[in-house]
Amino acid sequence: MKAQQLRAFCLEFNAAVEEFPFGPEISVFKVLGKMFALSALDATPLTVNLKCDPDLAVRLRADHPGVIVPGWHMNKRHWNTVTVGSLPDRLVRELVEDSYDLVVAGLPRAERLRLDRA
Numbered sequence: 001m002k003a004q005q006l007r008a009f010c011l012e013f014n015a016a017v018e019e020f021p022f023g024p025e026i027s028v029f030k031v032l033g034k035m036f037a038l039s040a041l042d043a044t045p046l047t048v049n050l051k052c053d054p055d056l057a058v059r060l061r062a063d064h065p066g067v068i069v070p071g072w073h074m075n076k077r078h079w080n081t082v083t084v085g086s087l088p089d090r091l092v093r094e095l096v097e098d099s100y101d102l103v104v105a106g107l108p109r110a111e112r113l114r115l116d117r118a
Helices: 003-011 054-063 089-105 109-115
Strands: 016-019 027-031 034-039 047-051 068-070 079-083
Touching: 003 016, 003 027, 003 034, 003 089, 027 089, 034 089, 047 089, 054 068, 054 079, 079 089, 089 109
Parallel strands: none
Antiparallel strands: 016 027, 027 034, 034 047, 047 079, 068 079
């Protein structure tokens, strides 16, 4: 997966937006003001920080050492840094979708209903 594909995929989710609160080089993807992905899209290698269930995060790190690591500059229990090009696109897409879903699940009920995700 290339940077523009990652960006396009993150923006496909309902109410997803791209913002630059940390400067123009860091893309932050949010849903209703809450971050679900963070990436320096021009970096090599391409990495993305994604929210993850803590138990799954530990398993993913064990299954993909050096490719999925504790979230850089993030809460290491709830975030992973994923090296995108080192994993199959399908897995990267699943991890991004899981991150989005976790963030949506933490939103107030009224906001979740407003999203009315298909």
